[in-house]
Amino acid sequence: xxxxxxxxxxxxxxxxxxxxxxxxxxxxxxxxxxxxxxxxxxxxxxxxxxxxxxxxxxxxxxxxxxxxxxxxxxxxxxxxxxxxxxxxxxxxxxxxxxxxxxxxxxxxxxxxxxx
Amino acid sequence: xxxxxxxxxxxxxxxxxxxxxxxxxxxxxxxxxxxxxxxxxxxxxxxxxxxxxxxxxxxxxxxxxxxxxxxxxxxxxxxxxxxxxxxxxxxxxxxxxxxxxxxxxxxxxxxxxxx
Numbered sequence: 001x002x003x004x005x006x007x008x009x010x011x012x013x014x015x016x017x018x019x020x021x022x023x024x025x026x027x028x029x030x031x032x033x034x035x036x037x038x039x040x041x042x043x044x045x046x047x048x049x050x051x052x053x054x055x056x057x058x059x060x061x062x063x064x065x066x067x068x069x070x071x072x073x074x075x076x077x078x079x080x081x082x083x084x085x086x087x088x089x090x091x092x093x094x095x096x097x098x099x100x101x102x103x104x105x106x107x108x109x110x111x112x113x114x115x
Numbered sequence: 116x117x118x119x120x121x122x123x124x125x126x127x128x129x130x131x132x133x134x135x136x137x138x139x140x141x142x143x144x145x146x147x148x149x150x151x152x153x154x155x156x157x158x159x160x161x162x163x164x165x166x167x168x169x170x171x172x173x174x175x176x177x178x179x180x181x182x183x184x185x186x187x188x189x190x191x192x193x194x195x196x197x198x199x200x201x202x203x204x205x206x207x208x209x210x211x212x213x214x215x216x217x218x219x220x221x222x223x224x225x226x227x228x229x230x
Contacts (some may be wrong), residue, residue, distance in 0.1 A: 034218065043206065043221045044158065086202050087158060101163040102171055103219060
C-alpha cells in the first residue's frame with residue numbers, strides 16, 4: 001500500500017519567517033495531494049491541494065510544489081502569523097485499484113509561530 | 116450549504132457496550148469516508164462507502180467494526196463490545212459524485228471515550 005513520510009515532525013519559526021513541510025510517497029500512480037490544517041480539538045481543514053498535472057499551486061501565503069519524478073511534494077507558508085500555529089498533515093489519494101478513494105496521511109507537523 | 120455533520124460530538128461508553136457514530140455528508144455528496152485518529156497521531160483510513168455499497172473497507176478492523184451508508188439517512192459506523200483501545204476521534208469525510216480524485220471535506224468528528 002501507499003506509504004507517506006512527512007518531515008519535520010515539529011517546526012518552530014518566528015512570526016514573519018517562512019515555513020516548509022515536506023512529504024514523500026511511494027505509489028507512482030497517486031495523482032492528488034491535499035494538505036490539511038488541524039487545530040487542537042478541531043476537524044482537519046483543507047488548505048490547499050494539487051493534482052499531478054500541475055507542478056506548483058499558490059493561494060496567497062500558501063503554496064504547494066510537486067515533483068512526481070521524485071515522488072515528493074512540499075507545503076510553503078510565507079510571512080507566517082501566530083494563527084498559522086497548528087498541526088499540518090499532507091495526504092495522498094490512492095492511484096487506483098484497491099486504493100481508489102483512500103487518503104493516506106503523513107504523520108503530521110506541529111508548527112509553532114512565535115510572535 | 117451545511118458542511119459534513121457528525122453526531123454525537125462526544126460519546127462515552129463502558130467496555131463491552133456498543134458505539135454508534137453517525138455522519139451526514141454535505142448536500143449533493145454521495146461518497147463517505149471514515150478515518151480514525153488516535154491521540155497525538157495522524158488520521159488512518161477505515162472505510163469508503165457509497166450509497167448502499169462498501170467500496171473499500173481495507174482499514175477496518177476485522178472484528179467488532181462495521182459501517183453502512185443506507186439509501187436514506189446518515190452513514191453509521193458501529194463498534195460492538197468497545198475496548199479502551201477504541202478511544203479515539205472518528206472523523207467522517209464526504210466528496211461529490213464526480214469520481215476519481217475528488218476533494219474530501221471533513222466533519223467535526225466524534226470523540227469516543229471508553230471507560
